[in-house]
Amino acid sequence: MKVGVPRALLYYKYFPLWETFFSELGAEVVLSSPTNKRILNLGTEAAENEVCLPVKIFYGHVISLKDKVDALFIPRIVSVEGGAYTCPKFLGLPDMIRALDVDLPQIISPTFNLKLGLREFYRSVYELGGFFTKNLFKIVMAFQKGLNKLDSFENLLHDGHLLNEALAGRFFPAPKGRLRIGVVGHPYNIFDQYISMNLIERLQKKGIKVLTAEMVEEEVVDKIVTGLQKKLFWTYEKDVVGAVFHWLDAKSVDGIIYVLSFACGPDSLIQILIEHEAKQQGFSVPIMPIVIDEHSGEAGLVTRLEAFVDMMSRKVGSEKS
Amino acid sequence: MKLTFPHMGTLDMVLSDLFSRLETDFIIPPKTSVKTVNLGTKHAPEFACFPLKVTIGNLIEGLEAGADAVVMVGGIGPCRFGFYAEVQNKILRDAGYDFEMIVLEPPTTDIKDFMKKCKKIAPKKTLWQIFQAVRVGWKKAVAIDEVEKKVLKTRCFEKNFGDTTAMHKKALAVLGKAITPREIQMARDKALSVIDGAKKDFENNPLKIGIVGEFYVLLEPCINFDIERYLGQKGIYLERSVYLTDWISFSKKNPVMGLSNDEVAKAAKPYLSHFVGGEGQATVGHVVKFAEEGFDGVIQLLPFTCMPEIIAKSVLPKIHRELDIPVLTLVIDEQTGRAGIITRLEAFIDLLWSKRKKKLSIVG
Ligand code: SF4
Numbered sequence: 216m217k218v219g220v221p222r223a224l225l226y227y228k229y230f231p232l233w234e235t236f237f238s239e240l241g242a243e244v245v246l247s248s249p250t251n252k253r254i255l256n257l258g259t260e261a262a263e264n265e266v267c268l269p270v271k272i273f274y275g276h277v278i279s280l281k282d283k284v285d286a287l288f289i290p291r292i293v294s295v296e297g298g299a300y301t302c303p304k305f306l307g308l309p310d311m312i313r314a315l316d317v318d319l320p321q322i323i324s325p326t327f328n329l330k331l332g333l334r335e336f337y338r339s340v341y342e343l344g345g346f347f348t349k350n351l352f353k354i355v356m357a358f359q360k361g362l363n364k365l366d367s368f369e370n371l372l373h374d375g376h377l378l379n380e381a382l383a384g385r386f387f388p389a390p391k392g393r394l395r396i397g398v399v400g401h402p403y404n405i406f407d408q409y410i411s412m413n414l415i416e417r418l419q420k421k422g423i424k425v426l427t428a429e430m431v432e433e434e435v436v437d438k439i440v441t442g443l444q445k446k447l448f449w450t451y452e453k454d455v456v457g458a459v460f461h462w463l464d465a466k467s468v469d470g471i472i473y474v475l476s477f478a479c480g481p482d483s484l485i486q487i488l489i490e491h492e493a494k495q496q497g498f499s500v501p502i503m504p505i506v507i508d509e510h511s512g513e514a515g516l517v518t519r520l521e522a523f524v525d526m527m528s529r530k531v532g533s534e535k536s
Numbered sequence: 537m538k539l540t541f542p543h544m545g546t547l548d549m550v551l552s553d554l555f556s557r558l559e560t561d562f563i564i565p566p567k568t569s570v571k572t573v574n575l576g577t578k579h580a581p582e583f584a585c586f587p588l589k590v591t592i593g594n595l596i597e598g599l600e601a602g603a604d605a606v607v608m609v610g611g612i613g614p615c616r617f618g619f620y621a622e623v624q625n626k627i628l629r630d631a632g633y634d635f636e637m638i639v640l641e642p643p644t645t646d647i648k649d650f651m652k653k654c655k656k657i658a659p660k661k662t663l664w665q666i667f668q669a670v671r672v673g674w675k676k677a678v679a680i681d682e683v684e685k686k687v688l689k690t691r692c693f694e695k696n697f698g699d700t701t702a703m704h705k706k707a708l709a710v711l712g713k714a715i716t717p718r719e720i721q722m723a724r725d726k727a728l729s730v731i732d733g734a735k736k737d738f739e740n741n742p743l744k745i746g747i748v749g750e751f752y753v754l755l756e757p758c759i760n761f762d763i764e765r766y767l768g769q770k771g772i773y774l775e776r777s778v779y780l781t782d783w784i785s786f787s788k789k790n791p792v793m794g795l796s797n798d799e800v801a802k803a804a805k806p807y808l809s810h811f812v813g814g815e816g817q818a819t820v821g822h823v824v825k826f827a828e829e830g831f832d833g834v835i836q837l838l839p840f841t842c843m844p845e846i847i848a849k850s851v852l853p854k855i856h857r858e859l860d861i862p863v864l865t866l867v868i869d870e871q872t873g874r875a876g877i878i879t880r881l882e883a884f885i886d887l888l889w890s891k892r893k894k895k896l897s898i899v900g
């Protein structure tokens with residue numbers, strides 16, 4: 216059986232787990248190609264206008280993949296830890312795709328909700344495995360193997376490797392320059408080179424060392440977010456806030472670039488937390504938000520990056536002398 | 537301490553009643569206006585959802601009018617509403633306002649904290665007295681909603697343009713004065729009969745439209761261009777998916793709207809099988825219900841960037857294909873103009889009439 220996985224959204228978080236799990240159960244995993252103009256157009260045509268860009272792109276990947284596979288894997292990932300949700304869009308994603316007016320293959324969409332506890336979670340794992348085998352033991356083993364894969368993937372990130380390199384399993388030496396920039400935002404924005412317009416590569420070409428939220432250790436993030444006045448109830452935004460607050464506090468980067476999706480719900484409010492904190496810290500580390508939508512142009516990005524990097528170099532230069 | 541709070545439909549009436557019972561000092565911010573929206577837009581992030589912008593405007597106007605404390609409710613997600621209070625607090629402080637922020641988180645999260653906050657709001661009262669005040673105030677709130685519901689359903693039959701709206705004002709005034717439970721009961725009956733006072737012509741067979749969407753834009757006529765009044769005066773029979781007390785109530789029954797949350801979720805299931813925060817699943821469920829009940833069409837109000845409503849909107853095409861019910865989505869934010877809304881409403885009404893005529897001619 217050919218199982219299609221759209222190369223979008225939570226692919227950037229969990230693909231090593233999914234791939235291992237499916238292959239262990241004898242399925243062939245088919246990944247859509249990296250985002251390109253055609254995929255973007257397919258997505259923007261099919262999705263409602265108000266939908267955020269990453270979800271539109273997801274639509275595009277689904278449509279580009281649908282005729283090549285026997286089933287599409289579109290899980291409903293409600294919660295990945297007790298006490299917090301993902302984004303509402305992930306709660307509705309399978310239904311949104313099913314509402315499309317196109318012929319779709321079977322959609323495999325188990326619900327994963329850790330808010331309901333581990334038992335429910337594993338029930339979903341069995342349900343998912345049940346599509347491929349009736350052998351419970353095999354399912355458990357496959358899932359365990361998947362988790363191990365996910366672990367080693369995440370370890371690579373904590374060790375300072377970039378997510379796209381860790382996913383591809385190909386690593387390049389980091390630039391040796393003096394400047395360090397923290398880049399935060401949803402991984403499906405930052406590491407989709409088409410969406411981010413090669414943001415990271417552009418910085419690296421300037422000799423800048425790029426740090427991302429994935430590299431900040433979990434304990435550090437946990438400590439910061441538990442210290443917040445109001446508990447954050449979006450898991451992935453915790454990582455963003457944790458990383459930025461940590462960098463601001465430790466002054467371990469020379470500047471921060473915050474990538475947001477236009478019309479993203481969580482981003483719009485997290486932005487306030489970040490700006491408030493930066494203000495409290497006297498703006499000692501410059502922050503630049505970059506808002507991305509389907510009309511973002513490369514020229515604008517290049518100019519803004521240049522200006523930001525120039526400012527930082529001057530600042531670092533004057534501090535050193 | 538002088539409390540202020542954001543506007544949301546008749547919420548100011550409900551809270552004034554409650555705070556008076558509690559002997560708490562408060563200031564009602566000026567009615568939501570263009571100025572309010574501008575203030576909010578200036579201070580809130582660009583793609584924050586629209587209700588956040590408007591309520592920030594309300595709070596600024598309340599603080600400017602002399603309040604030194606804000607009361608808000610919190611939440612636990614997944615939609616943004618649960619984070620409003622936190623963000624409002626940060627934005628207002630960054631803008632230079634000094635005040636106390638009292639956030640009532642759901643009592644299920646931390647009952648002790650909830651009681652502490654209640655005492656803070658009403659220092660002169662015991663918890664028991666607070667409970668009693670809420671209980672009686674609640675009755676009044678339900679009565680206010682019942683009146684509103686009746687207005688929605690009967691405005692289309694009025695003989696003299698504007699009668700119903702005038703009577704609505706009168707009815708609310710009657711209710712406003714009621715204090716004891718007995719008085720509230722009597723005022724409720726009186727208020728409902730006041731609405732009947734508007735002369736009606738029940739002969740016509742009006743178009744029936746259901747209104748669904750995010751609760752804030754549904755409940756606040758100041759930002760939804762009072763489309764319910766507009767449609768009613770165009771002779772359209774209206775039903776709405778949520779009333780203030782339905783939204784506040786912790787129980788799964790909706791005292792005013794009538795359907796329970798479970799019934800609505802069940803209706804939504806084939807199209808949106810999981811809750812998505814806010815009103816998302818309810819919106820879908822109500823569209824299905826309205827279709828089943830033979831309504832001619834549905835209007836969805838969607839605050840710009842509202843996640844649950846966008847999800848709902850994304851599954852509507854499927855409902856349209858299967859149940860053949862036209863849905864008009866109106867996206868509302870600070871840039872929405874009344875003229876554009878009216879044009880779209882008129883076109884929608886025309887569409888519904890011609891659809892109905894076609895149906896009749898097929899049957900006939
Ligand atoms: S987190 Fe933001 S960008 Fe991601 S799916 Fe949700 S709304 Fe879209």
Ligand code: SF4
Nearest residue numbers: 585615617814842843
């Ligand atoms: S329901 Fe929509 S508008 Fe209301 S708080 Fe949630 S995201 Fe914002």
